[in-house]
Amino acid sequence: MTCLQLFRQAGARTALLDCLDPMWSDTAWPRSQRCHTGSYPKVKVEKPGCLQSIPRQYSRYGLPYNAVSTALSGLKPPPDLVLITSIMTYWYPGVLAAIDLVRSTYPRVPIVLGGIYATLCFEHARQNSGADLIVQGPVEDEANWSRIWGLLQDTPPDISGKPSAGPALDLYPEPDYSIILGSRGCPFHCAYCASDLLNPGFSQRGFEEVRDGLFPEIGRGIRDFAFYDDALLVKPETWLRPLLEELNAVGLPVRLHTPNALHVRFLTPKICKLLHQGGLTTIRLGLETADFSERTDEKLSSREWDQGIRNLLAVGFRPEQIGAYILFGLPGQDQREVVQAISFAKRYRIRPHLAHYSPIPGSRLFAEAKRNSPYPLEEEPLFQNNSIWPCYKGGFTWQERTYWKKIVGAG
Ligand code: SF4
Structure with a gap:
């Protein structure tokens, strides 16, 4: 979200698709706990082969795949650039599925992958993710900022002197x-x-x-x-x-x-x-x-x-x-x-x-x-x-x- 705020400071129009938030669909959401923590909808998915011997279920949390697909294809105007973040390293199969979905929806739009998995497992992400650019560390690092904008134009917008970016909280409607x-x-x-x-x-x-x-x-x-x-x-x-x-x-x-x-x-x-x-x-x-x-x-x-x-x-x-x-x-x-x-x-x-x-x-x-x-x-x-x-x-x-x-x- 901080990343989106930076792009807004640079004059870009942005849209946020948070697959752990019901804002893009009417999917039924489990009741949250006290003070609004959890829970998320989940569907059991097939366990990756290497985890077969672990006696635990394997599930995907958040919006159903179809809801994400519908929200993504309904973006007007279509995006010039898609930024995908990642959280825990071991949740990367969900990230790869998101990249596949974006690629099949907008085949010519460049995809940038950042976040925790991308930073900590850069080589793994480079070999497996299919993203056009993998960003290690904060987006506001000068080199990262230039590389991302390099996918769109020759010179990156200058955001020096702008207030430090916080999370783009207003993008969540309710x-x-x-x-x-x-x-x-x-x-x-x-x-x-x-x-x-x-x-x-x-x-x-x-x-x-x-x-x-x-x-x-x-x-x-x-x-x-x-x-x-x-x-x-x-x-x-x-x-x-x-x-x-x-x-x-x-x-x-x-x-x-x-x-x-x-x-x-x-x-x-x-x-x-x-x-x-x-x-x-x-x-x-x-x-x-x-x-x-x-x-x-x-x-x-x-x-x-x-x-x-x-x-x-x-x-x-x-x-x-x-x-x-x-x-x-x-x-x-x-x-x-x-x-x-x-x-x-x-x-x-x-x-x-x-x-x-x-x-x-x-x-x-x-x-x-x-x-x-x-x-x-x-x-x-x-x-x-x-x-x-x-x-x-x-x-x-x-x-x-x-x-x-x-x-x-x-x-
Ligand atoms: S490095 Fe800082 S944030 Fe991390 S565990 Fe230690 S004290 Fe906590």
Whole structure:
């Protein structure tokens, strides 16, 4: 969506076809959960051959194929360029199907593929996707911007000096919720994470830019907002603190959510108070492990954890609003470490959430993941799927899943 905003800033007419949004069809949509999260329509599709031995269903989520095809062919005027994004590497079969569909609908229109799969599995995408151009990393990178526009004209439009682009939220006609994105990347460089591969460096937007994207969304009646930042609490003085102060001053009844983990060490009394007053409702924290002496990242100490949780509770957050992500299924991980982290999270009666490890090409842990997995992780992105527990000893079984569900839920 940020990409579309850049194109609009450059003077292009744009249309967004989000296959996980009902706006282009009258497809029946499952009822969403509390605060408008999930669910999506899904259809069971044939499992790829290499996943036959995995005891799980394989499904396609979102709009039915025919609805996408009808929406695509109904574009008036027809597009000059089609940009397709991609998310998880192991969802690439859906991306390839989308490219095929666009190609058969508009055979002469150039197709650009970007996003997470394209960035992390560039070579795989180059060999298999059929797109005319594969973009690695942010579209606004000068080289990417020139290459994309090179498919249409000799000189790319100059967007320097324009405000930094946020998501093009207004392209959703009737959203139940919206997002806030004030930064890209993360100054931490955890060995298991893709953040700095996708957005090298850490950059923040200005307070006014974030506010000017958010307030029209509130104005059209949206109440639930999810922060999509990887490092929301880093340098809060740039935009987060003034934004929360303004929200508090205006007194709007919004509910804020942090599905991406917050850095607990930055949960100072002041920021906790502002978050509470601003309407933060769902809080997710990055605990990852309780083995603080052996942790592979440097983002948290035991003392910081205790202090951060106490600060949250002191301003009035309830333990049931707070969840702690715990890494599960890391290469060579001792399962006792996971059990220990679950108990540790429960000491404050907050809910543990197992964050199933997905091996990320290019990350520092990927080499170890390859050594510990029975699957060819690099050659076939389908094996990077965290649903198959690719580095967990013995892989996914329903028995093991039930066992872990019990441990998480017990007590
Ligand atoms: S702190 Fe979180 S977002 Fe940042 S690199 Fe680590 S896991 Fe990724």
